[in-house]
Amino acid sequence: xxxxxxxxxxxxxxxxxxxxxxxxxxxxxxxxxxxxxxxxxxxxxxxxxxxxxxxxxxxxxxxxxxxxxxxxxxxxxxxxxxxxxxxxxxxxxxxxxxxxxxxxxxxxxxxxxxxxxxxxxxxxxxxxxxxxxxxxxxxxxxxxxxxxxxxxxxxxxxxxxxxxxxxxxxxxxxxxxxxxxxxxxxxxxxxxxxxxxxxxxxxxxxxxxxxxxxxxxxxxxxxxxxxxxxxxxxxxxxxxxxxxxxxxxxxxxxxxxxxxxxxxxxxxxxxxxxxxxxxxxxxxxxxxxxxxxxxxxxxxxxxxxxxxxxxxxxxxxxxxxxxxxxxxxxxxxxxxxxxxxxxxxxxxxxxxxxxxxxxxxxxxxxxxxxxxxxxxxxxxxxxxxxxxxxxxxxxxxxxxxxxxxxxxxxxxxxxxxxxxxxxxxxxxxxxxxxxxxxxxxxxxxxxxxxxxxxxxxxxxxxxx
Amino acid sequence: xxxxxxxxxxxxxxxxxxxxxxxxxxxxxxxxxxxxxxxxxxxxxxxxxxxxxxxxxxxxxxxxxxxxxxxxxxxxxxxxxxxxxxxxxxxxxxxxxxxxxxxxxxxxxxxxxxxxxxxxxxxxxxxxxxxxxxxxxxxxxxxxxxxxxxxxxxxxxxxxxxxxxxxxxxxxxxxxxxxxxxxxxxxxxxxxxxxxxxxxxxxxxxxxxxxxxxxxxxxxxxxxxxxxxxxxxxxxxxxxxxxxxxxxxxxxxxxxxxxxxxxxxxxxxxxxxxxxxxxxxxxxxxxxxxxxxxxxxxxxxxxxxxxxxxxxxxxxxxxxxxxxxxxxxxxxxxxxxxxxxxxxxxxxxxxxxxxxxxxxxxxxxxxxxxxxxxxxxxxxxxxxxxxxxxxxxxxxxxxxxxxxxxxxxxxxxxxxxxxxxxxxxxxxxxxxxxxxxxxxxxxxxxxxxxxxxxxxxxxxxxxx
Numbered sequence: 001x002x003x004x005x006x007x008x009x010x011x012x013x014x015x016x017x018x019x020x021x022x023x024x025x026x027x028x029x030x031x032x033x034x035x036x037x038x039x040x041x042x043x044x045x046x047x048x049x050x051x052x053x054x055x056x057x058x059x060x061x062x063x064x065x066x067x068x069x070x071x072x073x074x075x076x077x078x079x080x081x082x083x084x085x086x087x088x089x090x091x092x093x094x095x096x097x098x099x100x101x102x103x104x105x106x107x108x109x110x111x112x113x114x115x116x117x118x119x120x121x122x123x124x125x126x127x128x129x130x131x132x133x134x135x136x137x138x139x140x141x142x143x144x145x146x147x148x149x150x151x152x153x154x155x156x157x158x159x160x161x162x163x164x165x166x167x168x169x170x171x172x173x174x175x176x177x178x179x180x181x182x183x184x185x186x187x188x189x190x191x192x193x194x195x196x197x198x199x200x201x202x203x204x205x206x207x208x209x210x211x212x213x214x215x216x217x218x219x220x221x222x223x224x225x226x227x228x229x230x231x232x233x234x235x236x237x238x239x240x241x242x243x244x245x246x247x248x249x250x251x252x253x254x255x256x257x258x259x260x261x262x263x264x265x266x267x268x269x270x271x272x273x274x275x276x277x278x279x280x281x282x283x284x285x286x287x288x289x290x291x292x293x294x295x296x297x298x299x300x301x302x303x304x305x306x307x308x309x310x311x312x313x314x315x316x317x318x319x320x321x322x323x324x325x326x327x328x329x330x331x332x333x334x335x336x337x338x339x340x341x342x343x344x345x346x347x348x349x350x351x352x353x354x355x356x357x358x359x360x361x362x363x364x365x366x367x368x369x370x371x372x373x374x375x376x377x378x379x380x381x382x383x384x385x386x387x388x389x390x391x392x393x394x395x396x397x398x399x400x401x402x403x404x405x406x407x408x409x410x411x412x413x414x415x416x417x418x419x420x421x422x423x424x425x426x427x428x429x430x431x432x433x434x435x436x437x438x439x440x441x442x443x444x445x446x447x448x449x450x451x452x453x454x455x456x457x458x459x460x461x462x463x464x
Numbered sequence: 465x466x467x468x469x470x471x472x473x474x475x476x477x478x479x480x481x482x483x484x485x486x487x488x489x490x491x492x493x494x495x496x497x498x499x500x501x502x503x504x505x506x507x508x509x510x511x512x513x514x515x516x517x518x519x520x521x522x523x524x525x526x527x528x529x530x531x532x533x534x535x536x537x538x539x540x541x542x543x544x545x546x547x548x549x550x551x552x553x554x555x556x557x558x559x560x561x562x563x564x565x566x567x568x569x570x571x572x573x574x575x576x577x578x579x580x581x582x583x584x585x586x587x588x589x590x591x592x593x594x595x596x597x598x599x600x601x602x603x604x605x606x607x608x609x610x611x612x613x614x615x616x617x618x619x620x621x622x623x624x625x626x627x628x629x630x631x632x633x634x635x636x637x638x639x640x641x642x643x644x645x646x647x648x649x650x651x652x653x654x655x656x657x658x659x660x661x662x663x664x665x666x667x668x669x670x671x672x673x674x675x676x677x678x679x680x681x682x683x684x685x686x687x688x689x690x691x692x693x694x695x696x697x698x699x700x701x702x703x704x705x706x707x708x709x710x711x712x713x714x715x716x717x718x719x720x721x722x723x724x725x726x727x728x729x730x731x732x733x734x735x736x737x738x739x740x741x742x743x744x745x746x747x748x749x750x751x752x753x754x755x756x757x758x759x760x761x762x763x764x765x766x767x768x769x770x771x772x773x774x775x776x777x778x779x780x781x782x783x784x785x786x787x788x789x790x791x792x793x794x795x796x797x798x799x800x801x802x803x804x805x806x807x808x809x810x811x812x813x814x815x816x817x818x819x820x821x822x823x824x825x826x827x828x829x830x831x832x833x834x835x836x837x838x839x840x841x842x843x844x845x846x847x848x849x850x851x852x853x854x855x856x857x858x859x860x861x862x863x864x865x866x867x868x869x870x871x872x873x874x875x876x877x878x879x880x881x882x883x884x885x886x887x888x889x890x891x892x893x894x895x896x897x898x899x900x901x902x903x904x905x906x907x908x909x910x911x912x913x914x915x916x917x918x919x920x921x922x923x924x925x926x927x928x
Contacts (some may be wrong), residue, residue, distance in 0.1 A: 008528060027877050029890075041545065043616070043620075046616075046619050053619050054616065055615065056615065057611075057612045057613070057615040057616040057619075058612050059613030060611050060612060060635075061611040061615070064611040064635070064639055065604050065606055065607050065608040065611070066607070068603070068604065068607050068639050069600060069603075069604050069643070071643055071690065072603065072643045085640055085644075088636070088639050088640055089640075090635060092611075092632065092635050092636045092639065093632070093636070094736055094894075136533060136536055139528050139532070140532065143525070143532045143632075144525040144526065144529040145525070145529070145530055146525075147524050147525040147528040147529070147556075148522050148524060148525030149521070149526040151520065151521040151525070152507070152510075152518065152521040155517050155521075156506065156507075156510065160613075167569040168556065169556070171528070171553070171556050172553060172556045172557070173558065175528055175532050175552050176549050176552055178532075179532040179533070179535055179536045179552070180591075186813070186883065225781075266730075266769075266773070267731070267733045267734070269731045269734075270731070270733075270734040272774040274551075284885040293613040305730075306776075306802070309730070309773045309776045309777060309779075310777055311774075312770075312773040312774075312777075313773060313777040313867065314773075315872070316870060329637050342521040345758045378856055379856075381854075381855045381856040381859060382855065384857045390843055390845075390846060391845045391846065391858070391862075392845040392846045392873065393544065393867065394855070395845060395862045395863070396866060398855075398858070398859045398866075399862060399863045399867070401859065402859050402860060402862075402863040403777065403863070406777070406780060426618050441544055442607055463515050
């Protein structure tokens with residue numbers, strides 16, 4: 001097979017245009033098939049990564065079909081006329097992945113249409129008083145002013161975040177109504193029909209979005225905060241062994257992947273902000289009240305990123321060229337491993353606390369432990385243990401130690417902000433303080449079990 | 465005045481509802497006025513930050529007014545009928561800030577309407593053959609399948625980046641046409657009218673967007689890459705003096721602001737990616753060819769962010785609690801200041817080279833200098849100069865030195881990627897190598913002048 005391709009490739013150069021076209025045509029089905037296979041693989045992966053995508057696609061199909069058929073059947077069609085197509089348009093444009101986004105767009109669209117319709121009607125009326133010559137000039141002026149001002153308002157960051165779509169629809173509806181050229185009663189009739197079809201479309205979209213496997217942006221934001229902390233925890237968990245391993249110890253690809261997981265945290269800002277914006281539209285659902293402190297997640301997110309930047313700097317020292325020598329690393333191994341392990345446990349417990357919406361209890365203990373390790377590292381540096389070693393060789397190790405100390409303080413800040421979230425959102429507390437103390441002491445000493453342990457605490461409080 | 469307010473505030477608690485309402489009403493104009501003033505200030509600042517925003521708003525107003533009046537005048541209105549409103553709709557929805565975004569949306573909208581119209585007409589025809597009972601079922605099935613599949617395709621990252629809007633319009637048009645319930649000739653007539661109005665709207669939007677003070681996404685991306693490098697350079701320029709200053713030396717607010725400028729680089733990924741996507745739609749303009757290597761800017765951007773992460777770690781050591789003692793800092797002052805100054809110069813020269821689209825000539829020299837400084841720092845660490853000092857006190861200083869060495873290598877990587885861009889995009893080179901050598905040597909020794917110097921080189925080559 002390969003031989004054949006090579007021969008055909010070499011003969012291409014001398015062959016005439018027809019022969020080349022024939023070869024191209026002969027290779028086409030195979031090319032198309034391989035393209036198809038690669039696309040299908042990607043599609044499968046997209047679905048496996050997040051099965052909600054498949055459900056969402058089916059939901060959109062369902063909502064559009066419902067509205068389309070509603071539009072198709074003639075009795076209804078006669079009633080609403082051409083404006084019925086606004087129902088289809090509304091569903092297509094308003095239906096988004098999460099409930100918050102759909103609600104936001106729907107409310108934006110509805111309110112903007114109503115307000116702009118009223119204003120446009122007023123403008124139309126006002127202009128019609130001014131006589132035949134002045135009317136188009138006046139209308140043109142109104143449209144120009146409104147479009148320019150509202151477009152400028154769209155640049156305000158706050159307006160852009162929440163009302164961008166509404167402002168767009170506002171311009172659109174105002175222009176359509178004010179310049180429509182219909183008589184007043186026709187305009188009113190049209191406006192009423194259009195509004196009712198938009199309501200039908202919006203209601204269909206919302207109904208399907210909320211009642212069939214809803215996707216809540218709030219849930220996503222909540223989970224993202226937890227997952228990001230967990231990713232940092234996983235890096236720190238693996239870091240100790242990776243940095244202090246002897247050259248003979250290999251590393252599996254899987255370990256490397258876990259270590260690189262933190263990278264997605266570095267660029268999470270935009271996702272978090274848009275999720276928070278959507279979440280603010282969402283009603284009470286599941287474990288979340290209507291005015292859940294979504295803003296606090298952004299604060300946690302920014303501190304998590306802060307920690308991720310430091311981890312990024314630390315990650316540079318994992319490559320062998322920048323590593324300190326074996327003996328020097330051995331000297332700081334114990335406290336450094338302890339610090340990274342304890343920070344990892346603290347982050348993972350915080351993540352678990354957010355996930356289960358309980359007050360983080362053992363995290364503080366881990367942070368205290370990591371601080372003790374930092375102190376012991378500092379006092380170790382004070383001793384004369386280092387007098388005979390070359391300072392140049394110590395520098396990379398000292399940097400790693402120093403970055404780890406920074407990460408400890410960063411973790412503490414994250415813990416504080418999670419505690420703040422816990423009190424703002426009334427996370428359940430582990431009631432029996434005696435039991436909790438005992439439990440957390442246990443989990444501090446055997447910190448490797450980390451997450452599993454917390455699940456135990458959680459289970460034990462639930463059964464109370 | 466304040467006294468009065470205090471008195472009125474204290475009397476509120478005991479006052480009846482009417483008195484309170486009266487107080488509220490009395491305070492209302494003032495409140496509204498202060499709100500208005502704050503909004504006006506913000507609006508002014510938005511305009512000052514980027515005057516193109518004001519121009520853009522006026523442009524949108526103009527384009528919509530043009531199309532609206534076109535729609536308003538009756539002779540034309542009779543010709544195109546209700547579909548004329550699609551022209552207004554197209555302008556409002558397609559007109560974006562940059563030419564690339566507008567072109568992308570326009571092309572997406574036009575192509576999607578054409579394709580979906582044809583497909584929808586086919587589906588409508590096919591279903592009409594199947595008899596009265598089967599027709600709605602078949603149509604519903606078509607709509608469901610197409611909407612679900614195309615919605616799923618929107619999740620593909622590549623499709624989302626470039627064709628998201630087109631896919632949306634595709635679903636919309638297909639549903640509107642296939643379910644329209646008109647007779648075949650009516651559908652064709654309608655489709656033809658709608659397409660022509662969309663073309664009119666799209667052409668108006670594009671015309672105004674391109675020919676009146678155009679905003680090119682490519683220019684923005686190009687400048688952003690340069691500005692980001694410059695911001696990092698400004699931090700490094702100020703870092704040396706800031707870190708090694710004696711406690712008696714104060715710091716102005718302005719210096720602090722310049723030092724914090726790098727923070728915006730940390731989260732620049734999303735902006736860069738969307739600008740690159742828009743830029744790919746843009747035709748040849750100004751200094752850019754049609755197939756300008758926009759992808760390379762993303763590579764430069766990611767390396768710049770890498771460097772910014774390290775600077776973020778470095779920035780933590782500027783706060784006084786983490787600073788090493790005066791004497792220890794004094795020992796490493798010379799090479800560290802040199803490293804940060806040379807890196808700063810290199811970054812600023814690279815930024816200047818990108819801005820002026822010339823091959824960076826002196827940057828390599830600066831990088832070589834900073835490497836020499838790094839070496840001298842390393843050899844200084846080797847000497848016995850440190851035997852009598854406490855290691856714990858050295859650690860923060862060692863970390864700073866180590867991070868600076870990392871930044872040097874990061875700068876080198878950035879320089880490589882800028883060189884790659886220079887050869888991909890055929891940047892002008894400084895021809896006379898002898899002159900260039902002399903010039904760059906000069907600029908290396910008096911590196912403080914940095915940017916100004918490059919402008920001189922640039923001017924001298926232009927006059928040749």
